Amino acid sequence: MNDLNIQPIGVIETPFENPEGMPIQPEGALGVEGRLIIDPVFEEGLNDIDGFSHLILLYYFHRSSGYDLMVTPFMDNTQRGVFSTRAPRRPSQIGFSVVRLLKREGPILFIRGIDVLCGTPLLDIKPYVPKFDAKDAEAVGWLETHQHKVARITSDSRFSNQSQKTDNQ
């Protein structure tokens, strides 16, 4: 299959200049505020967005390169298939987070609960709608016994110089 060309719509500003010490999920970054700086050519597309309390962000792990199909997540010490993790070094290099929208000022969105490196290219914003997006998932695989660690784990050098987000559960 051919590669697809995708154009960023803006950039994510956060307090995190380096992966070390960064939360590994928005759950561990609940109080962390950041900004989405949208390219002015896309500003009109932000109409109506301030009616939503939460947004889905898709972004690009720009400091990752390459990928492994088996990875050892921060929250585990066993190798797992990359598609069963949120590891940044993945084939698509695309990351996903749901964040709280605080306010909009023109082409700038102020958000809370963000866990990516400053300068991360933003690919898309979608409204978060629980009726569509929240599921009663009765099984969370290998994360079952690990997911509660996420709020107190921060990243280390495991993916250093390769990952912009150390979010890999």
Place this chain on the structure above:
Amino acid sequence: MNDLNIQPIGVIETPFENPEGMPIQPEGALGVEGRLIIDPVFEEGLNDIDGFSHLILLYYFHRSSGYDLMVTPFMDNTQRGVFSTRAPRRPSQIGFSVVRLLKREGPILFIRGIDVLCGTPLLDIKPYVPKFDAKDAEAVGWLETHQHKVARITSDSRFSNQSQKTDNQ
């Protein structure tokens, strides 16, 4: 900002050959089954995935081209900013759904609750984890009075020849 190159990891098979009559959200496609056909070179990355009941899918609206910053969603008759909708004709052309995983057979994942056109390129699979991904969103903007229509609305020719998924709320 430069365009980014993203390589699909597989393709989504569904019963939907054309947009007309297709559900506009997984909520309207709860019983619809499909398959993710993963490129064998990525198969190893599927390890551990069958422990999860729900998966996040990112895919590419390959039959969309171009975008509008203001769109009239199916569930509304007012123009809205594209980033406050799920319209397929959007700058990134990336779509997002949470689906149920039924079973895995080698490089093939059987899923339920899928609302995209057959042949849609799959960009990424991530485990759906309610602790990370489900939010108590107290505001869903213009969708507040419209979201309950989603299960009975199907698509029409509004985005015909342009959209592979008519999911735009």
